[in-house]
Amino acid sequence: MVNNKPKDLLDEIFTKALSIQSLYKDRNVLRSDYIPLKLPFREKQIVAMGEALAPLLHKSKCSNLFIYGKPGTGKTAVAKYVLQRLEEKALTPNLKIKFAYTNTRVAGTEYRVLFDMAQSIGLSVPFTGLALNEVFRRITSEIESSTLTVVLVMDEIDFLIKKYSDDLLYELTRVNEQLPKGYVAIIGISNDLNFKEFLNPRVLSSLSEEEIIFSPYTAEELRAILSDRAKIAFFDNIVTEASINLCAALAGSEHGDARRALDLLRVSGEVAERECATKVEERHVRIAVQKIEQDRIVEVLKSLPLHAKLLLWTITSSEGVHSTGEVYEYYSKLCQKINVDELTPRRVTMLISELDLLGLIVAKIISKGRYGRTKQINPLIQLQLVREVFSEDLIMNSIL
DNA sequence: CCTCCACAGGAAGCGCAGGAGT
DNA sequence: ACTCCTGCGCTTCCTGTGGAGG
Structure with missing residues (x-):
């Protein structure tokens, strides 16, 4: 009975997948390495x-x-x-x-x-x-x-x-x-x-x-590009004009990045498809924005080396703002607990800068006058997400 | 105005892995 | 078997610095 359960679950997913009509005519058209036959505005x-x-x-x-x-x-x-x-x-x-x-x-x-x-x-x-x-x-x-x-x-x-x-x-x-x-x-x-x-x-x-x-694409140009591609990628009347406009506006608000705009449209389509929706609407685009960011973070978290994971864990799991010294102290204890040689403070500053660059934490240099200069370190991601991803790591799992 | 803390971050170099040529 | 490459992660040693407290 218990053994049958996963089978049934899978069966459900597959049957569902068979029954729904795909929204895509050709998904690859929205991939970033796809080279179209025509490159408008170029x-x-x-x-x-x-x-x-x-x-x-x-x-x-x-x-x-x-x-x-x-x-x-x-x-x-x-x-x-x-x-x-x-x-x-x-x-x-x-x-x-x-x-x-x-x-x-x-x-x-x-x-x-x-x-x-x-x-x-x-x-x-x-x-x-x-x-x-x-x-x-x-x-x-x-x-x-x-x-x-x-x-x-x-x-x-x-x-x-x-x-x-x-x-x-x-x-x-x-x-x-x-x-x-x-x-x-x-x-x-x-x-x-x-x-x-x-x-x-x-x-x-x-x-x-x-x-x-x-030069960067204008929002109007992005809109035209997206609508061109959407015609090849999706079946007719799947993508609403409003969602194309939203994709263009979101990607255009930064610096007219067509790659991001196309990614956004592709993921929006996937979101809609999973919902068994018959159209790609604005709310799918909004979900896609979050999904893209979330996926990026999960990928980054997974590929972090052990000591970077340990540091990120000390930063996210303890309350409040941290200085480099505090983080190092906590991190050293963690290392001793799991019987791993700790890295030198110099290397740790380096790793903290890297975590900052990856957008996982914010590290701002502040001066406390007589009490020295240090980095004020704050996590940018949810403890819950970190715990989820790190639990797949054998060594990390032992301290969660 | 000067000092001095608690770090930041540059420079150099070490040991290792992975491989070529001889 | 031995020498010689380069990249990578890391350590060692170092100089630089904003501003509270003297």
Whole structure:
């Protein structure tokens, strides 16, 4: 009897799922990595990028390109779109144009940026172990021996430069001087307009031969984009105009982020579907806003390393405001209790800053005059949620 | 005005993992 | 088997600092 219960429950869910009509015609259209056939309000940028890269089709050199714009303004989509078309065009005259895309923030290190690049040109390289120079050498020799033209797109390039330096970029811009055969064009994409200051002048001049600026979408433009996509993603008359307007308004209120707007619409649809509603309405959008935030937090909480979890637990589980010293004291006791070596105060300050950056706590530096300078630390999330997520962690579970 | 607390946060470097070349 | 890479988490050592109390 007891054993049958979960079965029945599942059966109920599945039967229900079968019986309800899906609201989506094609859910993938709302995913952030989907590249639509048409990119509205970006014609100017597409033309500019196309013109900059066109010389490659008659085997001439092209300008390196710099693309600026806030997140979700279509930089990546436009770059991928144009390069896809370029690759297609290059097939017929059988030009060896390869397109290498890497997001330097996702890649994380210089090594992995080169690793991505090697993969894209069909060169296999171990994912760790080699010296940077060695990978670089292999890539250039591959480009030369196969006489490749490589268009290297470096997304969120500001991350790489800020974390390391512009050395790698400098090397890449110089590759063409060293290669008698083959060619590398670089497209840098950055969210940060001010990051040029981090570049040395030689790299800057070589990289920003041509610049394209992506301005944020207006709420009106977002509305048009969403309504276009909604037509492909959902069946007719599912999404109300009001909910599209709300999605556009919510995403537009920050800085015209189309990615967020599309996420919001997709999740709203999922919420409505789960409710077995026949339309996506404003209230589904409002639930979706909360759900997206909640999901993000749960993901972050799960992936926290043990000591960060311990710290977050001390901060959320005890009452009132905390100073770094208090938190450290409490945290040390907790460590002793579960027989784990505690980290040094220096490392703990670092972890607290990271928790702050993740938006899980607020840490504000305050001065108590004679009584020193410290951080005033406050949790931003509910104890209940933390407890729920941490209870899945074996070590954490023992102190909950 | 000066002092001095209780930290913040930068710099350097260590030990380890994971891997290549020889 | 040995040396040489890089990244990562962490420690050690350090200098910097806002403002209450003297």
